[in-house]
Amino acid sequence: MDSLLKRINLEIAAIGGKRSRSRAQVIEVFFRTGPHATLEDLAQAVRKRNRTVGYATVYRTMKLLAKLGYAKELDFGDGLKRYESNLESHHDHLVCQECGLVSEFQEPRIESLQEQVAKQHGFLPTMHRLDIYGLCRQCAVAGKKEN
Amino acid sequence: MDSLLKRINLEIAAIGGKRSRSRAQVIEVFFRTGPHATLEDLAQAVRKRNRTVGYATVYRTMKLLAKLGYAKELDFGDGLKRYESNLESHHDHLVCQECGLVSEFQEPRIESLQEQVAKQHGFLPTMHRLDIYGLCRQCAVAGKKEN
DNA sequence: CTCCATAGTGAATTTGAATTTCATTATCAT
DNA sequence: ATGATAATGAAATTCAAATTCACTATGGAG
Numbered sequence: 001m002d003s004l005l006k007r008i009n010l011e012i013a014a015i016g017g018k019r020s021r022s023r024a025q026v027i028e029v030f031f032r033t034g035p036h037a038t039l040e041d042l043a044q045a046v047r048k049r050n051r052t053v054g055y056a057t058v059y060r061t062m063k064l065l066a067k068l069g070y071a072k073e074l075d076f077g078d079g080l081k082r083y084e085s086n087l088e089s090h091h092d093h094l095v096c097q098e099c100g101l102v103s104e105f106q107e108p109r110i111e112s113l114q115e116q117v118a119k120q121h122g123f124l125p126t127m128h129r130l131d132i133y134g135l136c137r138q139c140a141v142a143g144k145k146e147n
Numbered sequence: 148m149d150s151l152l153k154r155i156n157l158e159i160a161a162i163g164g165k166r167s168r169s170r171a172q173v174i175e176v177f178f179r180t181g182p183h184a185t186l187e188d189l190a191q192a193v194r195k196r197n198r199t200v201g202y203a204t205v206y207r208t209m210k211l212l213a214k215l216g217y218a219k220e221l222d223f224g225d226g227l228k229r230y231e232s233n234l235e236s237h238h239d240h241l242v243c244q245e246c247g248l249v250s251e252f253q254e255p256r257i258e259s260l261q262e263q264v265a266k267q268h269g270f271l272p273t274m275h276r277l278d279i280y281g282l283c284r285q286c287a288v289a290g291k292k293e294n
Numbered sequence: 295c296t297c298c299a300t301a302g303t304g305a306a307t308t309t310g311a312a313t314t315t316c317a318t319t320a321t322c323a324t
Numbered sequence: 325a326t327g328a329t330a331a332t333g334a335a336a337t338t339c340a341a342a343t344t345c346a347c348t349a350t351g352g353a354g
Contacts (some may be wrong), residue, residue: 018301039340054304057326059341071288075224079312079340092268103268110260114279122284123241130277136272137269165330186311201333206312223337226311275318301350308343319332324325 001031004087011068022053026061033090036074036093036102042083076102076131092130098139151234158215168198173208182231183240183249185220189230222290223249223278239277243285 008027009019030037031047037045056131062083065071075080076095090111091104110130118125135143153173156166170193176192182193188204209230211282212218221229223242237258257277265272282290 016301020302020349021309022303031148047246052271056305056342057303060302063342073224075222077220077222081341094265094268097273103270105264105268107260107264110257110264113254113257113260114277118241118279118281121241121250121252122287123243123250123279124283124287125207125279126244127278127281128277130261130275132265132270132272134265134270134272134274134276136271138224140269140271167320169332191332199333203334204311204332207331210313228312255340295354296344297353299350299352301348303346305338306344309341310340311340314337315335316334317334319330321330321349322326324327 001028004031005115008070009067012064017064022050022057023061023064024146025050025053027065028062030062030065030071030083030093031085031087035088035104036076036082037084038080038082040080042122047074092122094132094134094136096136097133101136101138148155155215157213159211168209169197169204172197173201173205174212177209177212177218177230182235182251183223183229184231185227185229189229192233205245213283220259241279241281241283243283244280245282245290248285249285250283 002024005024005027009024012019026042026046029049030042033042033045039062043053043055044064046053046058057115061079062071066073066083071083071087072086074093076082076093078100090105092110094103094105097100114125114128134140152171152174154221156171158165172195172253175193177189178197180189180192184205186209189209190200190202193200193205205269209218213220213230217233218230219233221231221240223229236253238253239257243249259271261275281287
């Protein structure tokens, strides 16, 4: 974690940036917070520690982390931007439309089929997004009972 | 096309709705316009024919079509909502990050793997979204030349 | 160490797509 | 025809996100 912060600071310096306490706090909170956190979540968490950190700094820092490749921007269509660490291995999402629960999965066979498809279309893929929407186990059961 | 409009009007009537000229124009323009049109695109196209149609009507009509299942809402992460007809068979998207070109593909093997994954997680899928981002053939070639 | 150019900051403002409001108009069952 | 109600368009509102701006902090040059 400390070495991670150091590495990030080096990269920031490399592109002509300076350090700051606020930004360090945002970065630390981000990596400590669970995945799929909204900007609002992150801002809350940061400000819980240090009330003086402004929303703008949270937004700017997350954008910076995304640019450096440490964070990934997510959008599950609810109008809120979410971020997750890009350090963990790649995965896709199952989003419950009822309770909002987001779970993750990996399926290498899907990945390789995507590569194939892209190649067939002369397309050079840099990333992809696969989100499956529906009802989680809990909500599916609850839904059945209602009928 | 005419029979489609009639069918839609029947469904609207069934949920207690009335007809209107503006709405009919929006619907017609939507089905005549290429896929992945933004709301702005649609509004422009409609207002080109009939300047008196307001943006709100375009927005409301597209939401209605989505609710009835005739239109699908898309979001490629550029902050603009797009719509495509839901009459064509299901497909996923290849989005060029350089020129914005969107092309479509179908891959039944991916679909079935998704079903499998969902089942394994006790998840009841209602829909999914798979977008592959990268460079289209044109832009990939152009990018190489630059280096 | 001391400058000082410049990056970063937070509060406040602005942006911009999308939605809602509201007074008016159009539709349609009776 | 009439009256209940859906639909309309212009304008106002919403809301997350981005930007502005006056001020502060950082860190390389000397």
